[in-house]
Each structure stands twice: as C-alpha cells, then as structure tokens.
Amino acid sequence: MKAQIRPCNARATCEFTMNRQPANRRRYFTAAYGSVMQCLVYLPHSYSGRGPAESCVRILAGFAEEGIDAHLHVVRARIPIPSQIQTHQSAGLIHRLLPWRFIGSSAIRRHSRAFAEAIDRAPSDAIAYFWPNVPADLVLRARARGLVCVREMINSPLATAKPLLDKAYAEAGIAPDHGLTDEMVARENEELALHDYIFASNPEVEAGLKRLGIPAQKILPTSFGWDKARFAARPAPPSKARPFRACYVGTINVRKGVHELLDGWNAAGIDGELWFAGSIDESLKKWFDEQIAADARITHFGHVDDIAAFYRQCDVFVFPTHEEGGPQVTYEAASCGLPAVTTPMGAARLTRDGDTGIVIPVGDSEAVATAFQRLSDDPVLCARLGENAEVAAAQFEYAVVGAQRAQLLKRCATRSTAD
Numbered sequence: 001m002k003a004q005i006r007p008c009n010a011r012a013t014c015e016f017t018m019n020r021q022p023a024n025r026r027r028y029f030t031a032a033y034g035s036v037m038q039c040l041v042y043l044p045h046s047y048s049g050r051g052p053a054e055s056c057v058r059i060l061a062g063f064a065e066e067g068i069d070a071h072l073h074v075v076r077a078r079i080p081i082p083s084q085i086q087t088h089q090s091a092g093l094i095h096r097l098l099p100w101r102f103i104g105s106s107a108i109r110r111h112s113r114a115f116a117e118a119i120d121r122a123p124s125d126a127i128a129y130f131w132p133n134v135p136a137d138l139v140l141r142a143r144a145r146g147l148v149c150v151r152e153m154i155n156s157p158l159a160t161a162k163p164l165l166d167k168a169y170a171e172a173g174i175a176p177d178h179g180l181t182d183e184m185v186a187r188e189n190e191e192l193a194l195h196d197y198i199f200a201s202n203p204e205v206e207a208g209l210k211r212l213g214i215p216a217q218k219i220l221p222t223s224f225g226w227d228k229a230r231f232a233a234r235p236a237p238p239s240k241a242r243p244f245r246a247c248y249v250g251t252i253n254v255r256k257g258v259h260e261l262l263d264g265w266n267a268a269g270i271d272g273e274l275w276f277a278g279s280i281d282e283s284l285k286k287w288f289d290e291q292i293a294a295d296a297r298i299t300h301f302g303h304v305d306d307i308a309a310f311y312r313q314c315d316v317f318v319f320p321t322h323e324e325g326g327p328q329v330t331y332e333a334a335s336c337g338l339p340a341v342t343t344p345m346g347a348a349r350l351t352r353d354g355d356t357g358i359v360i361p362v363g364d365s366e367a368v369a370t371a372f373q374r375l376s377d378d379p380v381l382c383a384r385l386g387e388n389a390e391v392a393a394a395q396f397e398y399a400v401v402g403a404q405r406a407q408l409l410k411r412c413a414t415r416s417t418a419d
Contacts, residue, residue, distance in 0.1 A: 038069045038126040039409060040147075042115050044108050044133050046091075046100050047077040052154045055224050055328060056131055060085045062402020068409060073118055075111045090114035108133075116141055127409055130195070136187070139194040148413050151195040153205050154224075155325040156345070158185045160208035164362075165255055168322045171363065172259045177283050197412045199405070201326025202348050220408055223349045224326040225401040226393065231308045231335040244272035244376040247314040247338075249307060249329050252288055252300075253281035257320030257343070257362070262291050264320070264368025265298075270376045273297050275314060277304040311336035315382055316375050321346040322362055334393040339385030341371040350396060356389040 041060060045053040053074070063070040064084040072081065076091040089096070090111040095103045112135050119128065119142050128142040131152045142149050155161060162180040169176040189212055192198065198214060199222040200206040209219050246265075252258050265274050274297060280288050292298040304310045311317070317333035319342040326348045330340050334350055340357035353359040358374070360367035375382040394400075 036067060036069050037410065037413060038071060038123055039063065040115070040118055040122055040126055040128050040142075041070060041072045042128065042130045042134060042138065043072060043074045044111055044131070045075060046107075047074050047079070047081065049079050052131065055154070056152075057081055057085065058225070058227055058398040059402045059405050062399055063406045066403055066406035066410070068406050071118070073111070073115050075107050088114070088118070112138060119145055119147065122147060125413070127413055129409065134191055136191045136194060139191060143194065143196075148197070149195045150409060150412055151192060151198045153198060153200055153209075153325055156205050156323055157192065157208040157212055158188045159212055160204075161323045164323045168254050168257075168363065172254050174254060174283055177281070178255060199408070202324070202345070204345050205325055220412075221349075222326070222405060222408065223396055223401060224328050224331065225396040225398045226328065226331040226335045228335075228397050228399065231332060242273075244270065244379075244382075245275060245314045246272065246316045246318050246341075246372065246375075247275040247277065247311065247333075248318050249277045249304075249310070249333070250319070250327075251278050251281060252276060253284055255322055257322055258284065258288070260320045260363060260365040260368055261318055262298075263365035264372060266295070267365065267369035268372035268376075270372055272372075272376050273299065274318075275310070276300045277302070277307065277310055279303065307332065308336060311338055314338060315379075315386070316341060317357075318342070318368070318371075319346040320360060320362070320364075320368055324348075331393055331396045334389035335397075337386045337390040339375070339382065339389050341368065341375070350389065350392050352392075355385070356392050357385055 041056065043053060043056050047053045047057065060070045060072055061082045061084060069086065071086045071088060073088045073090065076089050076096045077087060081087045091107050095107050115138060119138070122145065124146045126147050128147045128149045129152065130139065130149065132154055134151065139149050158180055162185055165178045165180065166176055169178070192209070192212060192214060195218070197218050197220055198209060200209060200219050201222050201224055206219050206221065210216065248261060250256050276299070279302070292300055301310070311333055315338070317338040317340045319327065319330060319340055321327065321343055322345065324345040327346055330342065330346055330348045330350055333340060334356065340346065340351045341360060342351055342357065343360060343362040345362065347359055351357040351359060358371045360371060
C-alpha cells in the first residue's frame with residue numbers, strides 16, 4: 001500500500017500515516033525541505049506517555065518541521081506516537097502484551113539486535129541519536145558505518161551520580177538502593193567516550209562530562225521542557241482565603257532530597273501547607289508515613305492525573321534534589337507560574353536565584369527552611385518570582401526545544417562532514 005501524505009508547507013508539521021513507505025517518505029521530505037537527513041533514535045524503553053520516553057517523543061515531534069526524518073526505535077509503544085515520527089517497535093506480539101518486569105531483559109537484547117540491523121541499512125549520512133543505557137557495540141557499529149553518533153544525557157554521568165547518591169543515602173542513614181554500581185560507571189564512561197557529540201541538559205551535567213575528559217567541543221548545551229497541550233491555561237491567582245502552599249512533585253526518595261525538604265519544613269515553622277504528588281520509594285515509606293501523620297499541614301496525594309491543576313493550587317515548587325539532568329518538573333511548575341526552590345541540579349536551565357526562584361546548596365535543610373520563611377513572609381516576592389518563571393518557561397516549550405534539538409543535530413552532521 002502506498003503512503004498517504006497530506007501536503008503541508010515547510011513550516012507546518014508533516015502528517016504521515018503509519019503505513020507510509022520509506023522511499024516515498026524520503027522523496028516527500030526532499031520536495032518539502034530541499035534536503036533530508038535521517039535520524040535513527042535508540043530508545044530502550046516501553047513508551048507509555050511518561051518519563052524519559054515521553055520527553056524523547058515530544059522532542060522528536062518537532063523534527064519534521066526542521067527537515068529531519070526521525071526513525072524512533074523503541075521496544076514497544078503502549079499508546080500512539082505522533083504520526084510524523086516513523087516508529088519501529090522491536091518487541092514481538094507477546095512482549096508487547098506482557099508486564100515489563102517479566103520481559104525487560106530479553107526485550108532489550110532483542111531491541112539492540114533490531115537497532116544494529118537498522119544501522120546497517122541506514123544511509124551513510126544518517127545520524128544515530130542514542131538515549132541512555134546504550135551498548136557500546138552499537139555505537140562502534142554506527143561509527144564504523146560513518147554515522148554521526150550523538151548521545152542524550154537525561155541525568156548526570158553515572159560517575160557523578162553514584163558518589164552523590166552514596167553520600168545522600170549515608171547522611172539519611174539508609175542503605176543505598178539507587179542501583180548504581182562501579183561496573184555500571186565504568187561501562188558508561190567507556191561508552192560516553194565513543195560518541196561524536198553529547199547533549200548536556202544542565203550545567204552540572206556539562207561539568208560532570210568535562211571531569212570525565214570529554215572535550216568541551218563535543219558537549220552541547222540542551223534542555224528538556226514542558227508540553228503546552230497539558231499546561232496551556234494560565235494559573236489562577238492564589239486565593240487569599242487559603243494559607244501559603246508549597247508543593248513537591250516526583251518520586252519521594254532520598255535522591256530527590258525529601259529528607260532535607262521535610263527537615264526544612266519542620267524548622268521553618270510557617271503557617272502553611274505542604275503538598276506531595278508522586279509514589280514513595282519502599283525504603284522511605286515507613287519514615288514518610290510517620291512524618292505526614294505527625295503534621296496535619298502535610299498532604300500526600302499519590303499519583304495525580306491532572307498535575308497542571310495541582311500546580312495551580314500552590315504558590316511554590318520545592319525540589320531540593322541531589323542529582324538530576326534537566327528535570328521536566330521544574331519546567332512544568334514554571335509554566336504554571338510557580339517559582340522553584342531547588343538545587344543547582346534541579347534548576348535545569350530555567351531557575352535563576354532571585355529571578356525565577358531560589359537556588360540553594362544541595363543537602364542543606366537550613367537553606368530550605370530559610371526559603372520557606374522568605375517566600376511565605378513575602379507574597380509579593382513569591383508572585384514576582386513566579387511571574388518571571390512563567391515568562392522564562394515559554395522558551396522551553398517542547399515545540400521550541402524540539403526545533404532547537406533538530407538544528408543542533410544538523411550542525412553536528414555538518415561539523416563531522418567538515419572534519
């Protein structure tokens with residue numbers, strides 16, 4: 001069956017049906033944009049519209065407008081992926097139906113084999129765009145074919161993350177359950193050195209890569225973002241009838257700084273409320289349940305479907321995380337008019353101290369307490385920081401981020417050709 005193509009101009013999103021043929025697709029891109037660049041994307045995930053896989057899809061959705069033909073190689077997709085992205089699912093029928101915990105390892109092995117075959121079929125001027133947990137042999141295979149290899153960093157290098165998390169768990173008095181090992185660190189260090197370019201989603205990631213000896217010219221600053229379809233409406237002004245309200249969104253664990261958050265909240269002693277949205281790590285469940293049982297000002301909502309509405313009922317987003325990449329929650333909270341109280345890791349490329357939020361040292365509960373007191377005592381300051389954050393968030397909407405990432409990939413290909 002022939003591809004069904006809806007005509008569009010060079011700045012509109014090109015819509016292709018899922019049964020399109022590669023040759024027709026390539027001819028269409030060439031006609032629409034004058035040239036076409038194929039981008040093979042390695043994403044070892046089960047896509048369900050959440051987490052890093054969702055960030056990847058939102059970014060790729062903007063590639064067609066920039067003349068890049070995105071081929072997303074994903075283990076499986078549990079919900080539809082935008083039609084402008086050519087999607088390749090490596091999982092067979094049984095693997096698409098079974099719970100991930102039963103098939104994860106075997107599905108990833110199959111996925112890697114399928115991507116190796118895609119590398120062998122790809123045009124020699126294609127880009128291989130790898131998302132984390134990359135087998136080094138795939139990068140070597142792509143390089144041997146002459147493909148430009150680009151690595152996405154959704155978090156800090158493991159060589160940075162592991163010692164930070166080891167220290168955080170030790171200070172919390174909890175046996176580490178972050179899952180990172182010295183073997184994993186060594187394996188990633190070896191793999192990162194193979195890429196032509198690496199996307200770094202915040203300055204802390206850039207610094208970590210440089211400590212590994214990655215040349216500065218290979219490290220390209222990037223960001224993640226937020227989805228306008230989910231966060232389009234302007235937040236309602238805070239009600240004068242309610243008290244000051246802070247919120248935390250994310251997994252409730254040691255890594256995200258929840259111990260420091262609650263210690264700071266208790267020390268601040270303010271007349272206000274603290275809301276949590278997200279699941280609780282098993283290692284913290286007993287302690288966290290005791291904390292909220294002892295303080296009527298704290299509420300845990302668990303999973304929240306309409307997270308935009310949750311943000312809009314609050315005054316400030318608090319995220320004293322120990323280790324991140326470019327946390328999407330920071331951008332999402334800002335899009336709803338909330339300033340962030342966060343660490344340099346959690347600031348991403350949006351939170352600037354005294355402008356769009358308050359940046360505090362990592363592991364510092366006293367700084368958390370001071371920030372709580374400062375913002376609850378000065379609603380004018382809190383509102384000003386929130387307004388600035390909302391304005392700044394516009395440049396991190398995923399339509400903008402996707403176009404920027406596409407342009408970076410084009411420059412990567414151009415530089416490599418020149419070299």
